[in-house]
Amino acid sequence: MAKRKLKMKIINSNAAGINIGSRSHFVAINQVNANGREFGVYAEDMKDLVRWLLENDIKTVAMEFTGS
Numbered sequence: 001m002a003k004r005k006l007k008m009k010i011i012n013s014n015a016a017g018i019n020i021g022s023r024s025h026f027v028a029i030n031q032v033n034a035n036g037r038e039f040g041v042y043a044e045d046m047k048d049l050v051r052w053l054l055e056n057d058i059k060t061v062a063m064e065f066t067g068s
Contacts, residue, residue: 014059021066025049029056 019026028036039049
């Protein structure tokens with residue numbers, strides 16, 4: 001069976017999704033795979049994550065925690 005790509009209507013173009021993990025955080029800023037990045041969990045990694053979000057004019061984030 002062929003895999004279909006489902007595009008959702010972008011409601012807030014200044015939003016990001018973050019999957020919070022114990023070893024890394026995965027951040028997506030739109031529906032293009034190239035616009036997703038992985039960040040580490042240490043202070044310097046968090047600074048890089050915030051800098052990247054600000055550079056991309058992100059104003060809102062939705063977070064999902066994985067694990068316990």
